[in-house]
Amino acid sequence: MHDESSPKNRTSPVRFGVLGTGRITRRLVADLQSTDGVEVTAIASRTAERAKWYADQFGIAAGIAGYDALIKREDVDAVYIALPPSMHAEWSIGAAAQKKHILCEKPLTVSCEEADALDRACRENQVRWLDATGWLHHERTETFAKWIAEKHFGEIGHISAAVSFYQPFQSDEHRLDPKLGGGCLLDLGWYSGGLIRFVTGKMPTAIYADSVIREGVPQRITAMMWFDNNVTATLSCGYDTASRKWFEVAGSVSSLICDDFTRPWADRPARCWVHDAAGTAQEHSFEGQQQERRMIAKLISDEPLESLQRQALDTQRIIDAMEESIRQEQRIVI
Numbered sequence: 001m002h003d004e005s006s007p008k009n010r011t012s013p014v015r016f017g018v019l020g021t022g023r024i025t026r027r028l029v030a031d032l033q034s035t036d037g038v039e040v041t042a043i044a045s046r047t048a049e050r051a052k053w054y055a056d057q058f059g060i061a062a063g064i065a066g067y068d069a070l071i072k073r074e075d076v077d078a079v080y081i082a083l084p085p086s087m088h089a090e091w092s093i094g095a096a097a098q099k100k101h102i103l104c105e106k107p108l109t110v111s112c113e114e115a116d117a118l119d120r121a122c123r124e125n126q127v128r129w130l131d132a133t134g135w136l137h138h139e140r141t142e143t144f145a146k147w148i149a150e151k152h153f154g155e156i157g158h159i160s161a162a163v164s165f166y167q168p169f170q171s172d173e174h175r176l177d178p179k180l181g182g183g184c185l186l187d188l189g190w191y192s193g194g195l196i197r198f199v200t201g202k203m204p205t206a207i208y209a210d211s212v213i214r215e216g217v218p219q220r221i222t223a224m225m226w227f228d229n230n231v232t233a234t235l236s237c238g239y240d241t242a243s244r245k246w247f248e249v250a251g252s253v254s255s256l257i258c259d260d261f262t263r264p265w266a267d268r269p270a271r272c273w274v275h276d277a278a279g280t281a282q283e284h285s286f287e288g289q290q291q292e293r294r295m296i297a298k299l300i301s302d303e304p305l306e307s308l309q310r311q312a313l314d315t316q317r318i319i320d321a322m323e324e325s326i327r328q329e330q331r332i333v334i
């Protein structure tokens, strides 16, 4: 489909500017720089010294002091936003007003009101947006979608998803600051809630969630969700157990198990198993292209993004509903 607002219709290569110089920036800048048709022309930091240092490190022409100066630059067509979650909406909306396309880190924002405002700003300014949720763009994910559509596992009855890591944080970590959108609900609930939304393709009809709060932010979340047709889901995420990035889709014929869905391990192919009623576990592995480069390529293509955007907006709604359930200490009907 031809899309007038596609970055490819503005200039080639698409010139990215980067906001923030944190941990994920290091990885994503390398992905941007190694994606066909993309150039990184500028990087901004709160301080001029840091911006200059990172620009030199990454081989980027301009290191800019302040995010506002970057989003107004004429040599920037698209902006990659790698800031703490509470800053995603403000800078995405600001960049959209400058007619820049948006690649925004997950979680998209901190609430569905903010997420809707971001979506609206991009539509009004005719720019494209994606959240940087890499796993949705892996080739393996297309196989999951095909299997689910073909009822490969029979009727799906239950989904469970768990994402966690164990990390003693530094005191200045944004994940521990409620004002910056800290806590595992937004950070890791984005993956596990998003996986459940991806499998069901819809919003739950009810949610119950509970949290373990430490240092003012949720550090563990346990939730249950109900969907039409008696489909149920359970979610677990947190900062206080060793790395988990897995899910189970339980069907009437077989179950799909995947233990590396958010990001396959660097030293081995992406994998999953289909377990049947007779105890056979068939392993599938996927070499495939790198998920972040495929995500960037999609943003700068002419392909429609609506279904990915709907996935992100619904994930934000699921997180809001979990938050509301925790606040009210009861099951929330949606």
Ligand SMILES: NC(=O)c1ccc[n+]([C@@H]2O[C@H](COP(=O)([O-])OP(=O)(O)OC[C@H]3O[C@@H](n4cnc5c(N)ncnc54)[C@H](OP(=O)(O)O)[C@@H]3O)[C@@H](O)[C@H]2O)c1
Pocket: 019, 020, 021, 022, 023, 024, 025, 044, 045, 046, 047, 050, 082, 083, 084, 085, 105, 106, 107, 132, 133, 134, 174, 180, 187
């Ligand atoms: N997609 C993924 O796989 C993935 C993985 C990890 C993280 N993330 C997401 O990426 C975003 C950034 O995470 P990160 O781990 O890269 O964080 P980080 O290392 O703390 O970096 C965040 C950057 O934001 C800027 N910033 C502006 N105001 C800030 C403030 N008040 N406190 C802290 N930093 C501030 C800083 O850059 P300057 O000082 O240079 O301005 C900082 O380097 C989060 O939304 C996170 O969920 C995504």
